[in-house]
Amino acid sequence: MASGISLKELAAELKLAPSTVSRALNDSYEISEQTKKKVLSMAEKLNYHPNPFARSLRENKSKAIAVIIPERINTFFAQVIDGIEEITQEHGYHLLVYCTHEDVEKEKKIVNLLLNGRADAIVMSVSSQTSDISHLHKLYERGFPILFFDRICSEIPTTKFITNDYQVTLEATRHLIQQGCKRPAFLMLSEDISITKERHRGFLAALKEAGISHNPEFSKVCCQNEETNIEILKNLLIQENRPDGILASVEKLALACYQAVKKTDLKIPTDLKIISFSNMGIAGLLNPSLTTISQPAFSMGEECARILIKKLTKTNQPALANEVVVIPSKITIRASTMVE
């Protein structure tokens, strides 16, 4: 439907060669100011828009960046994308956004689709179940610029953005213990996600420090189905030796906890204290308000984008550095972890 006028037609109208017009539009030093002005005004008048695909084909770049996330209905990811868009838009890049719904097969399909060059780079947070990473290796081997954030893939040597998960979880768990928790529980999403591992390490370190032995049954691997999660949690909470503090590594699980608690006689924070990783603006409006660890999502997106733009716009840039950039998260204490 790109029904507009072409460069050739514009040139004919101006009685100039297409090459000259092209150079004038691209502000080449070879063209006189007078010609440039004439070309520009005529282009404006005739509503000329260069065909992006001809340009992409010729220059072998798409001017598009693919963003792959596990879910859209999640404030964190939405904020990251906002941050990416903020920076990339200034440089004329477009965002192709794909959602895996935590499904590795879908992730593979998307990644394979992008092998054809439709995007110049990929920014992604891997699907929670990702274990087979051959599709990511393929990208890397081809020299395709790829950058991870939050849910990173350690095996691929490229730039990764994460938060200070170990440290902040250590502090969060200390907070639970200070508030009187004797049997804190950690809820994680999936074992093969490195970021969750760090969070779990921080949790264990805090327990060790306080001389609390860890009940491995309290570290729950959860599934995608919300109902099932609530059921698992409810069963955990009604047993005699139930946890009295919960650290959720994902917002979804904290909310499932709230739901599960409703099905028991327990009260938050009296019987159970909860803290969760979450970027929801309304954590403070929950009942009771939720103590959160929020990640610097927007600036993380911006940083990803800046590095990418540098790589994509400057010539002879080396491959993306194999480094892990750590940005600190922030703990906001609210009612769900208050001592009565």
Next chain:
Amino acid sequence: MASGISLKELAAELKLAPSTVSRALNDSYEISEQTKKKVLSMAEKLNYHPNPFARSLRENKSKAIAVIIPERINTFFAQVIDGIEEITQEHGYHLLVYCTHEDVEKEKKIVNLLLNGRADAIVMSVSSQTSDISHLHKLYERGFPILFFDRICSEIPTTKFITNDYQVTLEATRHLIQQGCKRPAFLMLSEDISITKERHRGFLAALKEAGISHNPEFSKVCCQNEETNIEILKNLLIQENRPDGILASVEKLALACYQAVKKTDLKIPTDLKIISFSNMGIAGLLNPSLTTISQPAFSMGEECARILIKKLTKTNQPALANEVVVIPSKITIRASTMVE
């Protein structure tokens, strides 16, 4: 970075003409089964991926659909996009997602950028402040397929998806009145959004029906700044003749109400009942849980996509019909509107 092998190289490897290989890959009836098999297996072996831009240039279609929304951090829009992706992905379409942040100038820039054919169609929810719609007219005049959902632009004759705003607001307001509200207030986002108008009409109809006169001061036009909104609401709530029921046309404003109430001595639902348009899954976990009107976001996205796919994939399709498709919303009653 589309560094892969080209059709020409693949053809050379097969000792066939590029045209034959192209036809074989596209499963043309002109090619023998044997040749097709040979070509397909070699393409697989050499990891051939057709260049999307060459194809787009040749066929004059992008295989991309642009989605323009006012904000990303909003469950409703996220769900709609999920729905659009669900359908379009099956047909090989990619989603370019743009966020206007409720800024008309940004919306104009994005729309003008899309005039070059980078996307085959646009699905959009207009920015709240949209009043000058020349940029949308331009699209329409060029025959560019454009489809509106939720925040529609009535002046452009194309297919629009909305919810039964008048009817559901009428019912929601009746509910407030039944629950004892004598001075219900309606909160709207902006006057020039047609969808908000319908909601306001439904509200007024319910008041009339109940013989309640409307205090226009209670129909608030709110701004983008959260702090300011909270301040406006607080001031509204501390006056003597304050509203005793609130119908928020946007989730954001209901949350601002919760915040504003915290700054007063009022209690929800005792002193003030609140109902809001919202697709948040966690409305039930707010304090108190929030009565909501939720829109069928996912299926709305799916429906948009189906119509678009039909238009884009079948030849000789007429322009998108100038019709308004209405999908019903659902009221979920929770604590925020309960009689004590």
Next chain:
DNA sequence: CTGAAAGCGCTTACAG
């Protein structure tokens, strides 16, 4: 059933 040729709309060496 297969192939040679033209062309989609750009950009950029190469000439002058």
Next chain:
DNA sequence: CTGAAAGCGCTTACAG
């Protein structure tokens, strides 16, 4: 400073 020509990687009439 401007222009003619080639080519990016496809597809599709047109031949045979």
